[in-house]
Amino acid sequence: MTLVKNTLRKQYLKHGCKNIKDTNNQSTSITNKLINTIINNDNFNRIGVFMPLDNEINTIPLIEHIIKNNKHAYLPICTDTQQTGQRQIYIYPKDETHVHDDNKKQDHLIFKKLDSLDHLHSLEPKGKYKIREPAIENHSAYSKKIIIEETEYLNHLDVLILPAVLLDKETRIRVGYGKGYYDDFIKRYLYTNWKDNDDVLKHIEILKEMKEDHLQGDDIINKYLSFKEKYQQINKFACLPPLLVGIGFKEQIYNGVIEHEEKHDWKMDLIITS
Template identity: 25%
Template sequence: MAAGSAKRALRAELKQRLRALSAEERLRQSRLLTEKVVAHKKYQEAQRVSVFLSMPDEIETCEIIRDIFQRGKTCFIPRYKFQSNHMDMVKLVSFEEISSLPKTSWNILQPDEEDEREEALSTGGLDLIFMPGLGFDKQGNRLGRGKGYYDSYLRRCFQHSQVKPHTVALAFKEQICDSVPVDENDMRIDEILYEDK
């Protein structure tokens, strides 16, 4: 089976697994991962951190973002251009600002295009990138939603930065697969955090 059709089949299966998770279970695993993140050496050392604003079927990142600000780190969040696969990581000014961000047609909170913000790559890059996804395997392969935003952004990071950012996926244990199909455009990630059995 070609990677494209294998990915489509796996995406459908993973979406079904995620739909079966109760709100309580999503919250339990999210809290556990927040504890793992704040105790993580790479996180404690990082100054410039990128993190996604989670959708309902993703690990809840709210408390991670709160901790970033409490520790005096600089927080960047994705701003997607939906007509392309282009994404920037733009500065979030405060934790409180999240509630006033507009919602896109994909139900994602992000600053408007017209909202001039510091972009991470233009001011020194990133130390650490927390990534969402639909599925992951233990070799560091990631299955996204099919648009290639993170793969494209990571390639730009490697071209711009002297130092490669450390990439960490945040996952429910139900998103861990034996093997994720990949092609030449897929970027491997450094680490996947999830509830270890």
């Protein structure tokens, strides 16, 4: 973690989050933009989103809209490798394999589908972060899966909507809460879905650079869909990450450039604010 990102994060969490204005109106504006650009797009049906904390955008109306329109909403569950039995995937590898099976616990996310509006409204705060999460009976049943439904195991999302502490529209860098859950999830998502495990994480780094270079300028959604189609035609074993959408209040858009990108960072494909 760079000092710059860590300092920005601390400053916002200590002072900036208290200065957000018109949170209800901003949340409504962001929800409407997401509906118009993402939810109404026929290419996006399986959408990963998050339940809001007190200082975050209210995503509940968005999730309700997804369910009411017969699309599929998935929420994260905070777990760890000791509970699930999943492999450890290190951001900074100890050796060229990047992957280790040892006894040290590594936190990670799995996503579960919401079955209905009643399911959404029944969620209770859980865990050390007191986030409203879906329940699962046996974490270890998902040792090789990161996206689950009640009746079947699945692998893919079309879109992942991420919370943020700060967002830089120019570089598309997202500053999160510093725990690395989402950066780990994206790498774990690709590792799980890649059909050829030979040096998969090396391929992921190449893919990451190619995608960032391609998704520049305007019309990002069409560029993403075009890149996905062409890349998977050429690379038959490959998997692309979902469209990565960072959302934040206007006060969370950093007035400057966050130059210090860390090795494990995944840039947002799209940033949406009020």
